[in-house]
Amino acid sequence: MEKKAAELKRDMEFALVGSNQASVAGNTTTARRLGSLSSWLTTNVSRGVAGANGGYSVGTGLTVAATDGTQRAFTETLVKDVMQAAYTAGGKPKLAIMGPAQKRVFSGFAGIAVNRVDNAPAKSSEAQIAILGAADVYKSDFGNLMAVPDIFSRARDVYLVDPTMAAVSYLRPFVRDVPAKTGDAEKRVLLVEFTLCVKNEAAHGVVADLS
Secondary structure: OHHHHHHHHHHHHHHHHOOOOOOEOOOOOOOOEOOOHHHHOOOOEEOOOOOEOOEEEOOOOEEEOOEOOOOEOOOHHHHHHHHHHHHHOOOOOOEEEEOHHHHHHHHOOOOHHHOEEEOOOOOOOOOOEEEOOOOOEEEEOOEEEEEEEOOOOOOOOEEEEOHHHEEEEEEEEEEEEOOOOEOOEOOOEEEEEEEEEEOOHHHOEEEOOEO
16 A cells, blocks of 8 residues: 555656646546646746647636647756746746756756865765765746756656645545455555646746757
């Protein structure tokens, strides 16, 4: 059950940031489906050529998946542009959520890999030299961004998120049930019903269509 709970949480994370899916209302034959983060964002966005926003539809009460555009290199300028757009719209993104490959690019923005610092062991007088090869916080003109690598995040997207303006909402929290046995086999059921709650779409941003 512990392993299956971890597996289920990974599936949840993939649905939230690792996919580009529209929400589905569901019916007697079709399962309900949440709209991923990429399907919500329309205000503070940077997309490649032919890329297009999805967004929330007032008419249907559902989100529409974004249209992927031509991929381009991830640059510091793209982050600055989206941060400025978010600031102008009143947003204050705090997290930059990205896949592993984009995290390496992000860490190279300021050339920090060439910097070195003394790193003396606590119980030794022998100094050590540490090479700084990663960045955890990016100080922009419009606020600090904490770089968060996410193995499930879409490789082509970097999300700039204000964590106070997004949440996971539960219709039914994690439930463990014990259905009837089949012969000597004991069964367990683990389920959860949840969705992505975007409290203010303009508080977030995305740098999309990255190579």
